[in-house]
Amino acid sequence: MNESLGSFQSVWQPATGLLxxxxxxxxxxxxxxxxxxAGPWRVLVLGLGAGTVWRVIxxxxxxxxxxxxxxxxxxxxxxxxxxxxxDLPGPGRADRVVVAGVDGRAALHHVSRxxxxxxxxxxxxxxxxxxxxxxxxxxxxxxxxxxxxxxxAVNVGAFGxxxxxxxxxxxxxxxxxxxxxxxxxxxxxRNVALFARLxxxxxxxxxxxFVPSSGPLVRLASAMAIDxxxxxxxxxxxxxxxxDRNPIESLQRASVERATRSGP
Amino acid sequence: xxxxxALACAxxxxxxxxxxxxxxxxxxxxDALFAAELxxxxxxxxxxxLYTRLHAGDLDGAxxxxxxxxxxxHSSAWLEEREAYAALSVRDAVWARTALDALAARPEGLGVDxxxxxxxxxxxxxxxxxxxxxxxxxxxxxxxxxxxxxxALSAAALALAFTRDRARPSP
Numbered sequence: 176m177n178e179s180l181g182s183f184q185s186v187w188q189p190a191t192g193l194l195x196x197x198x199x200x201x202x203x204x205x206x207x208x209x210x211x212x213a214g215p216w217r218v219l220v221l222g223l224g225a226g227t228v229w230r231v232i233x234x235x236x237x238x239x240x241x242x243x244x245x246x247x248x249x250x251x252x253x254x255x256x257x258x259x260x261x262d263l264p265g266p267g268r269a270d271r272v273v274v275a276g277v278d279g280r281a282a283l284h285h286v287s288r289x290x291x292x293x294x295x296x297x298x299x300x301x302x303x304x305x306x307x308x309x310x311x312x313x314x315x316x317x318x319x320x321x322x323x324x325x326x327x328a329v330n331v332g333a334f335g336x337x338x339x340x341x342x343x344x345x346x347x348x349x350x351x352x353x354x355x356x357x358x359x360x361x362x363x364x365r366n367v368a369l370f371a372r373l374x375x376x377x378x379x380x381x382x383x384x385f386v387p388s389s390g391p392l393v394r395l396a397s398a399m400a401i402d403x404x405x406x407x408x409x410x411x412x413x414x415x416x417x418x419d420r421n422p423i424e425s426l427q428r429a430s431v432e433r434a435t436r437s438g439p
Numbered sequence: 440x441x442x443x444x445a446l447a448c449a450x451x452x453x454x455x456x457x458x459x460x461x462x463x464x465x466x467x468x469x470d471a472l473f474a475a476e477l478x479x480x481x482x483x484x485x486x487x488x489l490y491t492r493l494h495a496g497d498l499d500g501a502x503x504x505x506x507x508x509x510x511x512x513h514s515s516a517w518l519e520e521r522e523a524y525a526a527l528s529v530r531d532a533v534w535a536r537t538a539l540d541a542l543a544a545r546p547e548g549l550g551v552d553x554x555x556x557x558x559x560x561x562x563x564x565x566x567x568x569x570x571x572x573x574x575x576x577x578x579x580x581x582x583x584x585x586x587x588x589x590x591a592l593s594a595a596a597l598a599l600a601f602t603r604d605r606a607r608p609s610p
Contacts (some may be wrong), residue, residue, distance in 0.1 A: 196496060335499060362496020394466035398495035401468045 184253070185225035187261040192234025193391050197363035199330050200227050201395055204235035206292050206326040206370070208387040208396075209378050213239040219290040219320060221279030221308065222297030223248040225257025226264075229271065235391050243270045245290075247282040249297075251275040280307045280316070289322035295329040302332055306421040309344055311414035314351025314371075321373045327352070329369040334434035336360060336367065336406040339426045343415040345369050345406075350414035359405045362398040380405040456480075459487035468495040481513040489521055501525045502534065509541065516545050516553050523560045532568045539564060 186194055193201045207216050216236060220228050223246030233242045248254050254275040257263030264271040274282055279297050295317070297308050307313060317327055329348065333341040336358055349356040352371040359368050359380065370377040378384035386396040399405065416423060456478050462471035468491055475487035485508035492501040505522035508514045519542040526535035542549070542557050549557065 360497065363498070364496070397466050397468045398497070401472055401492070401495050401497065401500075403500050404495070404497055 185227045185257065185261060187225070187227065187230070190234060191230045193395070194227075194231060196395075197361075198231075199361040199364055199366035199368060200231045200296075201235070201392070202330075202359065202361055202366075202368035202399075203228050203292070203294050203296075203328050204232050205368075205392055205396060206328060206377075207232065207236050207240055208390060208392050209326075209384065210291070210324070211237045211240070214241070215243045216240045216292070217288065217290045217322065218242060218244040218292045218294065219286065220244065220246040220294045220296065221282070221317075222295060223273065224253055224296070225261040226273075227261075228294055228296060230262070237390065241270075245272040245274065245286070245288075247274045247277055247279050249276065249278050278305075278307065280305075280313055283313075283316050283320060286320050288320075289325065290320055291322050291325050293317050293320060293325070293327045295327070298332075303427060304331075304340070304344070304423055306416075306423050307418070309347065309423050310416050310418045310421055311347050311351045312418045314348045318352050318371075318373055324372060324374050326373075326377065327369075327371050331358075331367045331369060332365060333367045334365060334430055338367075339429045339433065340423070341367055341369075341430075342408070343423070343426050345408040346411045347414045347416040349408045349410045353410055355410065356408040357405060358408060359399045362395065362404075379407075456483040456487040460490050463491040463494045481511065482508065482515050482518070485513055486515065486518055489518060489525075493521065493525060498525045498529050502529070502531075505538070514541065516542060516547075516549055519545075520553050520556050520560070523557070523564075527560060527563050527567060530567060530571075532564060532571055535560065535564045535567070 186198060186200065188194060193204065216232075218229075218232060223229070226246060229242070229244055229246060232244075236242060254263065254273055258265055263273070266273070279295070295308060297305060299305050314327075321327065327348070329344070331338075331341050331344055335341075341358060345356045345358050348369055348371050352373065354371055354373070355376050357370045357377045357380070359370070360366075361368055380400040385400050387393055456475065459471045459474035459478065462468075462474055471491040472488065475484055475491055478484040478487055485504055489501045489504045489508075492498075492504060502522065502525050505514070505518055505525070508518055509522075519538045522538035523535050523542065526532075526538055539557060539561055542553070
């Protein structure tokens with residue numbers, strides 16, 4: 176589903192699993208390979224759209240893991256379109272729960288189960304991150320919905336690893352989790368994936384645990400592991416973005432202005 | 440990450456640009472960068488680094504390699520063609536023009552493939568420049584309309600206030 180200006184809200188292909196190179200959704204399949212174990216892999220997606228993240232993870236999981244997932248989408252029309260055209264499962268499946276018409280922040284209040292992975296992929300007006308999903312209070316709340324050693328992953332549209340929006344969001348996330356946050360550039364795209372864990376840190380791209388030894392994600396992880404493609408964000412003393420003070424809109428403007436200043 | 444490949448390199452001697460390219464094609468990007476760094480010739484080293492970063496999807500990194508090579512006088516026609524391609528991929532018309540101009544100015548002349556690629560990127564550059572110019576014109580138009588609209592509304596408000604003052608009976 177194309178929202179115009181080359182901004183795709185959801186992507187579908189006949190088979191589940193990884194999408195072609197350059198699609199940031201593929202990065203959300205990595206945490207399962209960092210923590211492989213038999214059994215259910217419980218995933219919460221905030222900003223489900225038409226279920227692209229579900230289909231990518233479903234087809235890219237290690238063979239002995241099973242996806243159990245809940246998705247929150249604020250726009251019920253998108254869910255309806257997804258069910259009609261993009262193979263989004265309908266109501267009645269306990270392992271594919273869709274919560275439609277609810278904001279991600281509000282939905283977190285009602286989540287009772289703990290998840291191995293929480294994915295935040297919510298935008299408004301194509302490129303604006305909603306402020307209520309970009310504050311330290313939100314990340315503290317999201318951390319509480321994770322199981323032991325669970326991971327949170329965030330999609331950020333950013334012009335490089337020094338982008339002002341990325342820096343503010345990653346530092347805020349680090350403050351909310353009280354853990355360092357890993358930012359990884361998604362190859363062939365203007366997207367960066369942020370990863371944070373509840374009780375530890377995600378694997379270091381320079382370490383031996385980052386690139387899986389086998390499976391569909393070896394090439395992607397190898398590309399993410401090269402020098403200059405990742406950055407760690409330390410826990411700051413104060414979060415740059417809070418519910419009371421959230422300059423995310425001015426940061427987004429600064430991000431675009433900074434990008435237009437670059438040149439040969 | 441020090442892989443078995445990197446350790447092997449320390450004993451069997453430095454692999455060259457072709458080895459790095461081969462590794463990049465296999466998706467072993469860290470090893471490819473390591474091999475590239477061992478290439479003694481600066482131009483060939485830059486080519487291997489750029490090839491690896493392009494195939495790893497690090498377009499900004501590839502552009503940085505190309506710029507560094509150009510500034511150090513180690514560039515090549517191949518590098519400049521790839522630089523133009525990367526710049527067009529990130530929609531940077533100014534950068535792409537710089538690379539294509541450098542490619543066109545090569546005194547030694549270009550082979551058939553590079554000349555054809557250069558011509559193709561020049562067409563793409565013209566299309567991109569036109570799109571960006573349209574966008575800039577639209578932005579200017581929107582700003583002008585906003586300013587004129589604000590001025591018109593302000594003038595109307597002032598005129599209304601002035602008319603009301605004059606219409607009010609004096610005490």
